[in-house]
Amino acid sequence: MRPSTLRALKRAAELTRQNRLTEAVLIAEPVILTADSYEGDEILRWLAGHVTDFTGETPNDQKENP
Numbered sequence: 001m002r003p004s005t006l007r008a009l010k011r012a013a014e015l016t017r018q019n020r021l022t023e024a025v026l027i028a029e030p031v032i033l034t035a036d037s038y039e040g041d042e043i044l045r046w047l048a049g050h051v052t053d054f055t056g057e058t059p060n061d062q063k064e065n066p
Contacts (some may be wrong), residue, residue: 001042005031012055023034 008058012028015021035043 001039001046005035005039005043009043013050016054017056
């Protein structure tokens with residue numbers, strides 16, 4: 001994944017945790033839409049592995065709230 005893509009995803013996660021969803025989408029959407037199939041697969045894996053980056057929850061939080 002390109003460093004610029006990773007920076008955009010991390011920034012979008014930060015904005016999401018701050019309830020700034022519109023700004024998060026404005027940052028993440030262009031890099032997701034312009035990714036080729038290889039980078040798109042990397043983005044999907046990164047997003048799946050970093051769900052808590054967006055929610056601010058810890059793995060313990062998820063277990064306590066089924």
